[in-house]
Amino acid sequence: MPQHPRRRFFVPALLATLTLTLGLLAVTGCFGRKPHELRLGFVATFSGEGFRAGRDALEAARFAVHAANEAGTAVIDGQPCRVRLFIADDKDSPEEAALAVKKLVGKDGVTVIIGPYASSQADAAALAAEAAGVPLIAPSSTAAVVTAGRPHIFRIAFSDAFQGMVLGRLASRELGLTRVAVLANQDALSSQSLTDAFVQAFTACGGRPNVYFYPDRTRDFSDLMDRALADAPQALFLPNASKESVLAGLAARKAGFTGLLIGGDGWDGPEVSRLAAFDGAYFVDHWRVEAPGSRAKAYGEAFERRLKRAPTELGALTQDAVGVVLAAVTRAGSTAPEAVTRALMELPPFDGVTGTFDFVDDGNPVKSLYLSRVAGGGSRLDTIEAPPPLPCDHGGQ
Numbered sequence: 001m002p003q004h005p006r007r008r009f010f011v012p013a014l015l016a017t018l019t020l021t022l023g024l025l026a027v028t029g030c031f032g033r034k035p036h037e038l039r040l041g042f043v044a045t046f047s048g049e050g051f052r053a054g055r056d057a058l059e060a061a062r063f064a065v066h067a068a069n070e071a072g073t074a075v076i077d078g079q080p081c082r083v084r085l086f087i088a089d090d091k092d093s094p095e096e097a098a099l100a101v102k103k104l105v106g107k108d109g110v111t112v113i114i115g116p117y118a119s120s121q122a123d124a125a126a127l128a129a130e131a132a133g134v135p136l137i138a139p140s141s142t143a144a145v146v147t148a149g150r151p152h153i154f155r156i157a158f159s160d161a162f163q164g165m166v167l168g169r170l171a172s173r174e175l176g177l178t179r180v181a182v183l184a185n186q187d188a189l190s191s192q193s194l195t196d197a198f199v200q201a202f203t204a205c206g207g208r209p210n211v212y213f214y215p216d217r218t219r220d221f222s223d224l225m226d227r228a229l230a231d232a233p234q235a236l237f238l239p240n241a242s243k244e245s246v247l248a249g250l251a252a253r254k255a256g257f258t259g260l261l262i263g264g265d266g267w268d269g270p271e272v273s274r275l276a277a278f279d280g281a282y283f284v285d286h287w288r289v290e291a292p293g294s295r296a297k298a299y300g301e302a303f304e305r306r307l308k309r310a311p312t313e314l315g316a317l318t319q320d321a322v323g324v325v326l327a328a329v330t331r332a333g334s335t336a337p338e339a340v341t342r343a344l345m346e347l348p349p350f351d352g353v354t355g356t357f358d359f360v361d362d363g364n365p366v367k368s369l370y371l372s373r374v375a376g377g378g379s380r381l382d383t384i385e386a387p388p389p390l391p392c393d394h395g396g397q
Contacts, residue, residue, distance in 0.1 A: 048092025060315030094124035164197020172205030205392035
């Protein structure tokens with residue numbers, strides 16, 4: 001009986017289809033080597049007072065991850081390593097920050113974590129990450145305790161010790177001040193840390209600082225201001241978050257204070273610069289779009305082109321946090337926590353959007369800071385301070 005022509009065609013066609021299918025499965029990783037993936041944890045404040053900063057930081061993280069996946073930035077064994085972001089809310093609480101780290105590691109299986117941002121939350125999260133043996137990069141945390149004695153913990157920001165010394169010298173040597181009142185948040189780790197560093201530097205330069213503490217979430221500074229101004233200070237140092245610093249600065253002007261206002265990296269430049277009460281004030285920046293080099297400007301333009309708004313300082317720090325993690329993954333050829341931790345320490349100086357920095361002896365980057373000044377409804381870059389700053393003699397000589 002003659003074979004049906006359709007039957008003769010069916011067997012070769014089936015074999016061709018099967019061969020093509022098996023080839024596609026192998027390419028997609030169902031057979032053979034599985035595609036590399038970095039499970040990257042991200043912790044920030046999405047509920048509580050800091051939710052706006054958390055939202056901005058998350059937007060920046062997603063921007064950085066999207067760009068990295070498009071460009072194939074991280075490479076393992078010659079193949080792109082895709083980044084997958086896992087998000088957790090620290091709820092503006094140290095306890096919740098620690099729980100967020102445990103959840104990301106235990107449930108989501110992340111091998112690297114970025115965040116939290118505030119020093120109080122970052123300290124608690126760093127303790128949990130160190131116990132789990134997972135590297136954590138705290139982008140904006142400045143308190144020394146966050147990284148101290150914790151080999152898996154890194155930061156992108158400069159330390160309070162550095163900016164406190166710069167600001168102490170500025171007040172004494174450049175501005176010629178001898179009496180400064182310091183208004184500090186007694187419950188915020190970053191405020192306490194920067195206060196200690198400034199007081200030590202300003203005293204060493206021959207200045208006389210008076211410190212006045214207030215509890216967290218204070219909104220009425222009138223009584224505290226009466227006490228702070230009783231000694232006729234020439235300047236007020238406000239080492240606090242932007243919202244508290246704005247309220248304190250406005251209260252000072254209402255009380256008749258006409259002296260200088262000085263702040264740390266906690267100030268939101270665009271927010272304070274809009275207020276006439278802060279005209280002439282000095283504060284510290286981690287990033288400015290007009291900073292020297294091409295990376296800062298290129299980042300600002302790329303971010304605005306994609307998201308239709310200007311990036312924030314926290315966004316720039318987040319961009320560099322993602323950048324160093326991917327550089328470490330590529331150097332290590334692995335996403336394993338210990339391998340990434342070693343690679344972070346071994347990285348050559350990293351050319352980031354917040355400047356060039358290097359992890360030399362520990363997780364603290366050696367990098368410059370930007371000293372900005374409020375002027376004409378905006379702010380301008382005043383000076384760039386490179387580490388280490390020169391200390392003052394006790395006598396101010």
